[in-house]
Amino acid sequence: MxxxxxxxxxxxxxxxxxxxxxxxxxxxxxxxxxLAPVGGLCVTTAEIPSASLNVQAAAGRFQKRDGTVGAFAGSALTTLPQNQTCSLYLTDAGTLTISTTGYPTTAHVRLATVVTSATTILGLTDDRVVCGVVGTDALPYMPLAGGTLVDGANVAFGTTAGTKIGTATTQKLGFWNATPVVRPGTYVQGYATNTRTLGAYTSTPASTAYTGVASGQTGTPYAQAADLNSLRAAYENLRVFSENTTQLLNALVNDLRAMGLLG
Structure with missing residues (x-):
């Protein structure tokens, strides 16, 4: 048969x-x-039964923290320390690492926990995770194809090099459902003085009456010096406020330009 x-x-x-x-x-x-779920990234003793402190890790693929797929080429014989409980794992970059203090809290791929004696491997526990939770609410990262953050999610950035959103002025961005556009062209500031403080402004209402004084001819008034001074003061207040507003606008343009939102 x-x-x-x-x-x-x-x-x-x-x-x-x-x-x-x-x-x-x-x-x-x-x-x-x-089969990848069986042999991929499998850690085994160099001999069966173990006759040394050597183990091997098989080649395999793994998912990196950014959602891309990394490849591990496999390891040659790796000698573990004596009389230890060792955690074997791959870093996010795919480097085989041995720890005697347990697995790290940073991104890694768990492979195996190995217990050693002075001369041999006493025990080996397979720590690989073959199946994982899936679904849009289970992803620890934003997929490259995009997605939705859960309500209340915060995004933290580094304080040294920082993070760029868009790496070229020709890349398009849009906010609040606006059609994405490239970065606007350069703003030219002939008057470049700037400030982030907008001072108070007290206007002189247009209804304020200036009495003036008659020149001696009926119906032909002339302004008094006090009236002219009041007009000059009102004009100066308006000039200072207008200049202050322009300085504030310059500061806003400078800040938006520093963030890359303006040219």
Missing amino acids: STIYTNNAKLGKPAVADRNWNLPLNANADAIDA
Whole structure:
């Protein structure tokens, strides 16, 4: 009778009367070992049973913290420290790391916990996570294709190099559902004085009456010096406030330009 195969992994199932069962059984072992959830990133002792402090980590792929896929090429024999409980993991960059103080809190891929004696491996626990929670509410990052932050989510940025949103002036941005546009052109400030303080302004209402004094001819009034001084004071108040407003506008332009929102 001929060998039949399983539906999913196509593993061989020899018939009762078949000879050389070792062939399909060995092929099955190789096929299972080659499956990423089984053999990928698997940590094993160098010998079975262990006769040294050496382990190996198989090649495999993993998901990085930014959502992209990283590749680990596998490790040569790695010697672990004596009489320790060792945590083996990959950094986000894909570097195999050994810790005797447990797994880190920063982004990493857990591989195995290995207990050593003075000369051999006493125990090895597979810590790989084969299945993970999925769904838009389960992602610890914003997918490259975009998405929605949960209500109340905050985004923290570094205080040294900082973070750019957009790396070229030709990239388009839009806020509050506005159509994205490139950064506006450069604003030219002929008057460049700036301030972030807008002073108080007390206007002189247009209804204020200036009495003046008659020149001696009926119906022809002349302004008094006090009236002219009052007009000059009102004009000066308006001039100072207008200049102050322009300085404030300059400061706003400078700030928006520093953030890259204006040219």
